[in-house]
Amino acid sequence: MYRLLLIISVCLLSVTVRGQDTYFYGYVKDSITELPIQDVHVSTGNEDTSDYTNIHGLFVIKAHEGDTLTLLRVGYFSQKIALKGTILSDTLHITMVPKTHELESVTVSSYSYEDYQADSVDRIRYFEQAIGYAKPLFDNANTGAGIGISLERIFSHRQQNKKRALRLFQEVEEEKYVDFRFNPIIVHSYTGLKGDSLQQFMNKYRPSYKWLRNHTRQVDLLYYINGKLKKYFKR
Template identity: 40%
Template sequence: MKILFCAVSFLAAFASYSQNNLIIKGTVKDSITHQPLSFASITNMNSHQTVLSDKNGHFKISISINHLLSVASVGYNFDTLLMNEKNTQADTLHIFLSPLTRSLADVTVYGKIKFSAYQLDSIKRRKDFFETMSEHTLPVFSNANSGAGVGLNLDHFYNREKRKRKVISLFDLMEQEQYINYRFTPQLIAKYTSLSNDSLEIFMQQYRPTYNWLRKHVEEDDMIYYINDKLKLFFKRK
């Protein structure tokens, strides 16, 4: 999982804000089949804008240099892309998401407890993420000591822990986008609205619910009421 490996660069993305807004185009595809992924969410983690890819995997989003994009799709590991000068100059961004795979061991461990598809995928992502975190360590020792041996460098320790907290916080934000994708699906919208093609894409883009709202409204009936309410607004605007 290529998530947050370069913590320093990613944190710099959050700290840097450019006044030069750009509209960039991209495509999201399966990393194995290279098939386009529709309804993938692409989020600018600095501006908090989210757009969805169309049926061909295409998207457009507003960014500035050094902004950070997060890309998520149901059944896939999410990925991140730092919009440095090289990436902002590309005609089209090509983003490939790797499918989530669950081993027999995962099924054995979790088989006795009933989990939703989202929960199983989330467990897998978190397992991979924290395994990755444990493999990337920073030096915490200092030579500036009394001569009694290698001393602990508290500055390095606190900086490392601060970076880890930032990275974990960023992971949690991306996981929230995945939760929205699992709850607010094109299949669910089409079932209760009969919308399709461009109309379905526009509706899902305009009325994508927030993570907090979804956590407070966990029943499908809540979603049905929400969809019906937004559908009235949708047809009123057309």
């Protein structure tokens, strides 16, 4: 009887220990640029335990030793990390390798215009759901950032909060377009900068949305980077 109770107790203890969740913190960076990667989906296979990296490449996820983290991001090879051994003693430092190809002698990200458009559509759908607008606010004409926005539909209403939300959404879409064109991989490939130096260069010489829309060719962007690079090194 005592032996049976002992076996049951050990089994229950094992289940309890196994079930104790721990918060794991991680940092994800690009293997080429050494910059943090945003919007990496980190999961353990359970949707209740997943997270996305922020602008600093940081994430936090609830899991336990023995789980396997899966990291997914468009334009990067997927990564799997087993939560065991010495890696559990500190923040997880993870490097993801981008899928790249050669274009005009410059290495660029494989995050294509189609990928950018798909992400834009997802953001639009989320925005429409968030503001509770029954009719589509957007048309299929690509007149600006992402999908064309039917302004007359929203401006015909008196709901000022929705107007402000739409303006903010437009600003976000424009920033996403600049991020897509002026991405770290192409800037690194042309300048050789990486890490903090690359980040400083991109922050200082980030082109405007209007300029990029008026200069859609890849070579235009390369001439732009070249001009700014001369100023950077002269400084």
